[in-house]
Amino acid sequence: MKRQIPLIITFLIGTILIFSFFIPPMEKLEQTSTLFFDVIAVFAFFLGGGNLLRVHFNKLRRRKRDWGFSTVTLIGFFVTLAAGLFKIANPGGIAASPTTEGALLQEIFTYVLIPLQSTMYALLAFFVASASYRAFRAKNREATILLVAAFVILLGRTPFGMMLTGWMPDSLSVLQVPNLAIWVMNSPNLAGQRAIMIGIGLGVISMSLRLILGIERTYLGEEGA
Amino acid sequence: MLDVTFGIPLVVLSDVGQAISLLLIGGGLLWIFIRSLKAKEVDRRVVFLFIFFAVAAPILFPITFQEKATPIVKKLFDKVESLPAGSKVLIAFDFDPAMAPEVQPMANAFTRHCLVKGYKVIFMSLWATGQALLTQTLERVVKGEFPEKQEGVDYINLGYKAGNEGVLNVIVTNFRMMFPTDVNGVPLDSTAVFDGIKSCGDLDLIISVGGGKPGIKEWVLFVGDRVNVPMGAGVAAVVAPQLYPYYPKQLLGLLGGVKGAAEYESELVKHYSRFEHTDTPGLRMMGPQTLAHVVIMAFIVIGNISYFIGRRRERRR
Numbered sequence: 001m002k003r004q005i006p007l008i009i010t011f012l013i014g015t016i017l018i019f020s021f022f023i024p025p026m027e028k029l030e031q032t033s034t035l036f037f038d039v040i041a042v043f044a045f046f047l048g049g050g051n052l053l054r055v056h057f058n059k060l061r062r063r064k065r066d067w068g069f070s071t072v073t074l075i076g077f078f079v080t081l082a083a084g085l086f087k088i089a090n091p092g093g094i095a096a097s098p099t100t101e102g103a104l105l106q107e108i109f110t111y112v113l114i115p116l117q118s119t120m121y122a123l124l125a126f127f128v129a130s131a132s133y134r135a136f137r138a139k140n141r142e143a144t145i146l147l148v149a150a151f152v153i154l155l156g157r158t159p160f161g162m163m164l165t166g167w168m169p170d171s172l173s174v175l176q177v178p179n180l181a182i183w184v185m186n187s188p189n190l191a192g193q194r195a196i197m198i199g200i201g202l203g204v205i206s207m208s209l210r211l212i213l214g215i216e217r218t219y220l221g222e223e224g225a
Numbered sequence: 226m227l228d229v230t231f232g233i234p235l236v237v238l239s240d241v242g243q244a245i246s247l248l249l250i251g252g253g254l255l256w257i258f259i260r261s262l263k264a265k266e267v268d269r270r271v272v273f274l275f276i277f278f279a280v281a282a283p284i285l286f287p288i289t290f291q292e293k294a295t296p297i298v299k300k301l302f303d304k305v306e307s308l309p310a311g312s313k314v315l316i317a318f319d320f321d322p323a324m325a326p327e328v329q330p331m332a333n334a335f336t337r338h339c340l341v342k343g344y345k346v347i348f349m350s351l352w353a354t355g356q357a358l359l360t361q362t363l364e365r366v367v368k369g370e371f372p373e374k375q376e377g378v379d380y381i382n383l384g385y386k387a388g389n390e391g392v393l394n395v396i397v398t399n400f401r402m403m404f405p406t407d408v409n410g411v412p413l414d415s416t417a418v419f420d421g422i423k424s425c426g427d428l429d430l431i432i433s434v435g436g437g438k439p440g441i442k443e444w445v446l447f448v449g450d451r452v453n454v455p456m457g458a459g460v461a462a463v464v465a466p467q468l469y470p471y472y473p474k475q476l477l478g479l480l481g482g483v484k485g486a487a488e489y490e491s492e493l494v495k496h497y498s499r500f501e502h503t504d505t506p507g508l509r510m511m512g513p514q515t516l517a518h519v520v521i522m523a524f525i526v527i528g529n530i531s532y533f534i535g536r537r538r539e540r541r542r
Contacts (some may be wrong), residue, residue, distance in 0.1 A: 031402055036397050038388035038403075045387070060250035097384060097408040099360045109357040114322040121323035127518060130269040133524040137532045147525070151340045154522050157462075157484050158515040182295065185469055194470045 006216045007042055014212035052077065137190020149184050242286030250278055250516070253522045261527040264535035272524055274381040280518040283512030292484075293366030300494045301457040301478025304430065305335070310343040310430035313422060317444065318348065318355040318362070319435030324461045325358055328485040330507040331459030332358075333366050340371045340379070341497055345418045347428075348381035349404075351392060351439045356385035356408070360529055370503065377407070377416040383470050388525040389439040393447035398424045426452035434506030441468055443474045459485060483510045 003136035017033055020026035056070040083104040087094050090103035098105045136151075138144040155161045161177035168176055174183070240451025270424060294302060308314070314465055316335055320328050334477060339346045348363070350356045363382060367374060374380060383404045386392045395403040406412050413419045421427060425448045432442040433456070441458040451454040455477055460468060472479050480489055486507030494500050 011481065027398055031395050031399060032331075034388070034391040037391040038386075041387045041389075041391070094407070095410060097356075098380075099357045099361075099384075099408075100361055101364045104349070106357055106360060108355075110361070112355070114325065115324035116328055118317045125280065126273045126276050127523065129317045129517070129521050130272045131519050133267065133269075133272055133528045136525045136528065139527055139532075147529075151522060154518045157482070159292070159511070160515060160519060162293075178295070182297075185466060189466050193467055193475075197470060 003217075003220060006220055011212055011214065014208070018212075049077075049081075080105065083108060091168055122159075149188070152177060152180045157183075240286075243288055244283070246278065246282030246286060250275065250282070250520065253278075254520070254527070257521075258365050258527055258530070261531035262534065263358075264538060265532060267524070275520050275524070276517060279516040281461050281511045283516050287509060288366065288512035288516070289508055289526055290474055290515065292309075292487045292508060292511065294488040294492045295474060297479050297481075298485055298488040299478070299492070300390045300473065301432075301480065302338075302489060303456060304455060304477050305338050305342070305432075306496070308344060308429055312344045313347065313418070313427065314339045314344045314432065315347040315349065315425070315428050317431070317433040317435070318350040318359040319352050319440045319444075320350055320358065320437065320461075320462050322358065324436045326484070326506075326510070327461045327482055328436060328459055329358060330361070330483075330505075330510075331480050331489060334486065334507070335432050335434070335459070336362055336366050336485055337370065337500065337503070338493055340367065340374055340383060341499070344429075346380040347383060347418060348380065350385045351389060351443075352435070352437075353385050353387070355435075359384075377418060379418070381413075381416055381418040382408045390443050390447055393439070393443060396425055397448045397502045398426075400424055424452065425454055428454050430455050430457065432457045432459070434459040436464040438510065440464075441471075441476070445471050451507075459489075483507055483514050487511045518520040 012034060016026075016029060020030035020033075053074070056190050058064075058069050059070040060074070082088065084098045085133050087096065087098055088104040089098055089107075090098065090105075091101045092103075096103075099109070100106060132150070136143075136147045138147050155164070156178045161181065165176040165178075173179060207216065211219070238452040241251065257271070258523070260267070260348065305314075318332055344492070348359050350359055363380075371379075376382070386403060388403075392403055400419070401413055404413060413458065419466060425431065431444060431448065431454050433441045434442060435458075441460060441464075444458075445456060448454065454476065456477055457478050458468065459480035460482075461486070465479065465481030465485075468476065468479055477506065480486060487505075487510070488507075490507045494503075494505065
């Protein structure tokens with residue numbers, strides 16, 4: 001029974017949603033099901049928060065390695081939660097949006113989260129540069145093609161591309177670096193991306209059918225049939 | 226604004242700074258190039274140092290370039306430009322602070338363009354972190370540059386709603402079922418913006434700005450394709466190649482990374498003189514991006530030279 005009930009729910013919801021997509025009178029049913037999904041998604045927030053607290057409180061209590069970071073995480077969690085929940089320093093009061101300008105939650109976001117996340121993302125520039133230096137070597141034919149494509153895109157995404165090749169006559173404009181970059185994106189890249197997308201699409205359909213028909217049961221903690 | 230520092234005009238200081246920075250970077254690259262002729266590898270810390278200078282120098286001493294919109298950007302600009310006054314445009318802020326430096330300039334440019342054309346703009350976000358970034362745009366761009374525009378009449382902020390594709394799946398047929406009120410608790414029925422709007426099908430244009438999931442792809446699959454609403458998008462550079470298959474049918478145009486933002490901003494400045502003195506972060510960021518690209522290309526060339534020389538030496542042995 002423990003196994004059958006989730007399988008029946010999956011089968012019924014999956015079938016209803018497929019049919020409701022194609023049968024207009026069943027549209028309302030689809031919307032209601034989606035709202036159910038939203039309710040479940042909200043509970044996932046509680047679950048995620050609860051799990052975060054459990055993991056870090058355990059680490060703190062047992063003085064595990066790097067427990068100091070857990071303290072920072074917990075303080076950050078509670079301060080941000082309180083700022084949003086009680087709308088601390090919110091100029092619009094308790095009824096206003098928690099992200100109103102001037103509210104503590106918005107200030108934490110602007111002056112803590114934005115600089116931190118932007119910094120982490122910006123570090124990519126250093127690693128991309130180092131990786132490009134090491135990886136883009138013309139060791140064989142495939143690597144050379146990759147190298148040339150990367151070079152064209154890098155140059156084509158800067159004004160230097162036009163400065164270097166802008167002198168070419170209109171009849172040869174296709175050879176201007178920015179136009180070559182567009183060609184790389186519009187032809188070889190497009191073909192590859194489409195192939196990947198079609199492959200993923202077929203994979204999603206087959207996996208969905210396996211789930212609906214109860215063949216795929218790994219989500220229940222079982223081995224797939 | 227100060228235009229003099231220690232008695233030296235800023236323009237001169239900037240030019241001197243640019244020249245010194247370019248000399249430093251160019252000289253350093255030349256030195257590494259000479260080393261590469263001896264088949265010597267470059268330590269990655271040296272690469273990091275060069276990238277640091279290449280990015281920092283144009284920030285400290287701004288270098289700007291003229292941008293010309295490529296067709297993929299121009300088409301979207303022209304679409305926004307050609308809508309009739311009073312058209313209803315939805316702008317989705319589906320990004321987080323990590324992506325914001327790259328894509329928020331696009332969102333701000335779209336917002337400026339729509340408001341200057343007199344369209345009714347609906348703002349929303351599928352990302353929890355997007356709502357706070359949307360607030361920044363509302364404060365700085367909408368309220369700061371268009372004080373005459375009224376919330377609820379000229380624009381509306383629906384805020385963030387959890388549920389990813391689920392949210393789209395509902396608003397594609399019924400907005401009010403997912404958003405009975407705006408972010409401030411004002412019922413949608415009492416706002417002028419939502420007059421005549423039941424679902425996404427009643428919109429004239431949807432612009433999604435982002436680079437992750439849920440994002441542009443989900444907007445195309447769950448909304449654009451289903452109700453046949455014109456769509457445009459602005460994305461982080463790393464994601465742009467994945468969205469090319471949707472252009473030009475499902476996406477009218479696509480802004481990819483800082484370059485896309487800079488091209489759109491340059492079009493906006495070209496068409497509307499009121500934006501001549503408006504901050505254009507996309508155009509500003511093209512300086513650091515260009516120099517960083519040049520440095521990366523130089524290192525690729527240097528790496529290959531030292532690789533081939535080293536290989537030739539090994540063969541001789």
